[in-house]
Amino acid sequence: MTLISRRGFGGLFGTSALGLAMPSLAFGAVPKVVVIGGGAGGATAARYLAKDSKGALDVTLVEASKRYYTCFYSNLYIGGFRKYGSIGHNYYGLAVNNRINVVHEWAASVDGAAKTVNLASGGKLSYDKLVLSPGIALKYDSIAGYSPQAQGRMPHGWTSGTQAQQIRNQVLTMKKGGTFVMVPPPNPYRCPPGPYERASMIAHLLKERNPTAKIIVLDPKEKFSKMGLFMAGWEKHYPGMIEWLGPDAHGGIKSVNHETMEIVTDLDTFKADAACVVPAQRAGSIATAAGVTDGDWAPIIPATMASKADPNIHVLGDASVASSMPKSGFSANSQAKVAANAIRGELTGSRVYKPRFANTCWSLIATNDGIKVGANYKAGSEKIDVVDKFVSQSGESADVRKTTYEESIGWYNGITTDMFS
Amino acid sequence: MEQINLRPHIAGQVRLWALALAMMFGAISNAAAQADLADQIAKADLGYGEYLAGECAACHQKSGKGIPQINGIEAKTFVAIIKAYRSKELDNKVMQMIAGRLDDEQIISLAAYFSSLPE
Numbered sequence: 314m315t316l317i318s319r320r321g322f323g324g325l326f327g328t329s330a331l332g333l334a335m336p337s338l339a340f341g342a343v344p345k346v347v348v349i350g351g352g353a354g355g356a357t358a359a360r361y362l363a364k365d366s367k368g369a370l371d372v373t374l375v376e377a378s379k380r381y382y383t384c385f386y387s388n389l390y391i392g393g394f395r396k397y398g399s400i401g402h403n404y405y406g407l408a409v410n411n412r413i414n415v416v417h418e419w420a421a422s423v424d425g426a427a428k429t430v431n432l433a434s435g436g437k438l439s440y441d442k443l444v445l446s447p448g449i450a451l452k453y454d455s456i457a458g459y460s461p462q463a464q465g466r467m468p469h470g471w472t473s474g475t476q477a478q479q480i481r482n483q484v485l486t487m488k489k490g491g492t493f494v495m496v497p498p499p500n501p502y503r504c505p506p507g508p509y510e511r512a513s514m515i516a517h518l519l520k521e522r523n524p525t526a527k528i529i530v531l532d533p534k535e536k537f538s539k540m541g542l543f544m545a546g547w548e549k550h551y552p553g554m555i556e557w558l559g560p561d562a563h564g565g566i567k568s569v570n571h572e573t574m575e576i577v578t579d580l581d582t583f584k585a586d587a588a589c590v591v592p593a594q595r596a597g598s599i600a601t602a603a604g605v606t607d608g609d610w611a612p613i614i615p616a617t618m619a620s621k622a623d624p625n626i627h628v629l630g631d632a633s634v635a636s637s638m639p640k641s642g643f644s645a646n647s648q649a650k651v652a653a654n655a656i657r658g659e660l661t662g663s664r665v666y667k668p669r670f671a672n673t674c675w676s677l678i679a680t681n682d683g684i685k686v687g688a689n690y691k692a693g694s695e696k697i698d699v700v701d702k703f704v705s706q707s708g709e710s711a712d713v714r715k716t717t718y719e720e721s722i723g724w725y726n727g728i729t730t731d732m733f734s
Numbered sequence: 735m736e737q738i739n740l741r742p743h744i745a746g747q748v749r750l751w752a753l754a755l756a757m758m759f760g761a762i763s764n765a766a767a768q769a770d771l772a773d774q775i776a777k778a779d780l781g782y783g784e785y786l787a788g789e790c791a792a793c794h795q796k797s798g799k800g801i802p803q804i805n806g807i808e809a810k811t812f813v814a815i816i817k818a819y820r821s822k823e824l825d826n827k828v829m830q831m832i833a834g835r836l837d838d839e840q841i842i843s844l845a846a847y848f849s850s851l852p853e
Contacts, residue, residue, distance in 0.1 A: 361788065643792060650788040666785045669835075671792075673828050689831055701834055703827040720828070723793060723801025730795040 343371045344660040347430055347440040349420045349599055351376030351404060353385075354446030354629030354645030356732040361653035363411040369661045373414040373438055374407060375430065381733075384504065385642045386725055387470065387477040389677060392514030397478065406734045423603035425623045442656045445605065445620075446629040446645065447597025448472075449503050452609075455593035456496070457568035466571040467590040470511070471503060480511075483587035484518050490525040491586030494576050496566060497532050498591040501610075503631045503640045505538035506686070508591060510676040513543065515589075516551040517679055529583060530557040531576060533566055538639075539676060539686055545707050546678035596632035610634045615692035616668050617655035618648050627652045636696035637688070644672045646728055651692075668692045675721035681711070683718030768810065775809045775846045783847025786840055789832065790848075806853035809845040816841050 348359040351374055359374040366372075381402050389395045407413045419433040423443065430438040451469060453460050459467070468479040487493060493515055497508035512530055519526045536559075537543075547555045564579025569590055576583045576590070595601075595609035605611045605620040611628040612621040618633065620626040629652055630645030638644045651668040658665035673687030688702035705717065794804045804812065818824040819833035820841075836844070 365784075646792050647789070654785060664781060666782065669786075669789060671789055671832065685828065687828055687831060689835060701831050703831055705827070719800040720826075721800070723797070723799055726797040726799065727791070727793040727795040727801060730797075731791045734795075 343369065344441040345371045345373070345439060346442045346444065346656060346660070347373045347375065347438050348444040348446065349375045349430065350446035350448060350597065350630075351378070351381055351407075351415075352446060352448055352630065352645065353383075353642035353728065353732060354448075354631075354649045355444065356381075356404075356407060357646045357649035358444045358446060358627075358629060358653050359413050360407055360411050360732065360734075361650055362657060363407075363413050365653065366657050366661055366663070368412075369663075370657065371414075372411075373416060373440075374404070375416045375418060375420045375432070375438070376404065377417060377419045379403065379417050382473040382477070383642065383725075383729065384471070384473045384507075385728075387473045388507065388510045388514045390477055391470070391481045391484070391511065392517045392677070393481075394514075394677065400473070402729055402733045404733070410734065420599050421602070423599065423626070425604060425626065428625060441625070441660055443603075443626045444629060444649075444652060444656070445597075445600050445603060445611070445626060445632060446649070447599045447632050449594040449631045449640070450597050452593040452595055455499075456566060456590065458570050459590055459592055463569065463571035463590070466574065467569060467585075467588045469591045470589055471498070471507075471591050471594075480515075480589055481518075483589075484515050485522070487519075487523060487526060487587045489523055491523070491527075492584065493519070493526065493528045494583050494585035494588045495528060495530045496569070496576060496588070496590045497530065497534070497537070499533045499593050501640060502591070502594045504674070505639050505641075506543075506674050506676045508532075509537060509539070509543040510678070511589065512555055512557075513546065513551075513676070513678045516547070516554050519554065520551060524554075526554070528555045530555065531563055531566060531578060531583065532557060532559050535559050535561065538674070539684055539704065541707055542684045542705055543676075543678065546682060546684070550679040550682065594631075596628075600628060600632045606632075607634075615695070615697045616651075618652040619655070627656065637699050638670060638672055638690055638697050639674065641672055641674055642728060643674065643724075644670070646731060647671050670697060673724070675717065675724060677718055677721070681715040681718050683714055683716075683721055685717055685721070771810055771813065771842075774842045775849070778843045778846035780843070780847055780850060782840075783843035783845075786836075786844050787847050790844070793828075803853075804848050805851040807845075807848050809849040812845040812848055813841055816844070 348355045363372040383400045386400050404415045408415045420430050421433040422431045428440050468476045470476040470480045567577045569576050574585045596606050596611050600606050600611045605622045611632050612634045613628050618627045620628050629648045631640040647670045657663045670690035675685045677683050684705040686704040689700045690697045691700050793801045796803050816833045819829040822830050
């Protein structure tokens with residue numbers, strides 16, 4: 314008896330005889346979905362595709378890291394509210410509970426015509442649908458003097474992991490009365506309230522250990538997410554400790570020097586004892602390699618999150634142009650469910666429901682002082698449009714702020730379970 | 735009048751739910767309304783409920799700390815609470831927003847789905 318492998322079978326009859334219409338659906342072959350990136354977008358997409366298709370889809374997740382440290386809550390780790398280990402997650406649940414083929418390799422390129430992914434190790438994966446959720450890549454050259462070399466002394470901490478550990482260590486070992494300089498990124502970037510929550514968490518650490526230290530925020534932007542709430546929180550909890558300077562005050566960021574620890578702006582030069590410098594960002598490199606980016610990010614069709622450049626590639630999360638949806642883990646998780654529903658419908662004929670998106674970003678200013686901003690969205694023909702939105706109010710009671718913080722803990726447990734269980 | 739059983743996982747949130755409870759006694763205390771709801775739950779589209787539940791699953795999971803776990807919740811409790819958020823009688827900005835765009839059919843589908851799950 315001759316055994317015909319699934320791939321051989323599809324190749325023999327699928328592509329030659331019936332291939333143009335339904336390549337791998339012919340003769341009951343299981344359609345293949347490859348997901349690149351195991352973060353909030355990719356892990357969720359892989360899990361929902363596998364869970365909801367109940368074996369009708371062959372799902373492979375490509376993620377280089379064997380342990381994933383969430384960017385969200387890395388600020389709370391820096392501030393001492395979380396242990397480092399508590400923001401790390403592995404892929405056991407996806408591999409074992411959901412039977413996803415987890416490939417711990419680096420995806421190097423995509424051949425959209427052949428529908429294959431080439432791994433850096435030389436291996437190849439074929440797909441009927443590809444999901445790209447690569448997150449961000451840093452544009453090191455957006456700030457003169459910044460580089461992968463410079464990030465050792467001026468960590469960006471924008472991809473979690475050891476970078477976040479370095480920032481915490483810098484704050485803990487900073488000289489008494491020293492100056493911490495933070496340079497937030499220009500728009501658009503991952504986690505809009507992130508730099509300001511980070512400044513809050515650094516202030517929280519310094520308040521107890523090094524109360525005469527200062528934090529200077531040199532912002533390339535004139536305003537930022539939840540600005541009034543953060544400013545009021547800084548005044549309340551850390552009076553005189555955090556100085557925020559917008560472009561009106563410093564004239565623009567010109568360059569940084571990690572050896573002298575200087576940040577040069579148009580109007581002044583700032584000497585730092587410790588610093589966090591977050592450069593401009595773009596879609597993770599595999600999105601560019603796949604040819605789905607236009608400029609820095611990947612445009613998508615809102616109803617399905619399919620790339621405008623290639624209907625067989627869906628782009629999720631930070632890498633996509635999601636209009637008014639911020640680049641957040643919550644957004645990526647929400648978009649992943651919309652994409653999974655559309656992909657499953659197309660490949661297995663399952664019912665496709667009307668897409669719906671939501672996001673909420675919680676931030677912690679100080680112990681039990683949590684704030685949040687959120688919105689829900691619908692798929693317009695060109696853009697993802699806001700349906701309704703909310704934001705925490707200034708002057709809320711301590712009870713409301715504490716409940717908001719506790720809610721964020723619930724959300725962290727919720728989303729990481731939704732991604733990895 | 736039938737007592738609404740607040741399950742243990744929700745008990746911690748009693749303060750928050752107190753208003754819903756009061757509402758529920760008013761809204762579905764008569765037998766006809768309850769029979770009607772039971773009928774709607776029985777006819778509900780579970781697949782639709784499961785799809786919609788994806789939005790809930792980003793936050794509501796088993797640990798229940800800070801955000802209650804809702805798997806296995808009684809359907810009528812679920813309906814009453816979501817409608818109270820929708821009308822802004824219950825006070826949580828995220829839930830008011832999420833419930834704000836759920837129509838009655840969607841609430842019933844979600845109630846049918848979550849009440850069908852083991853706790």
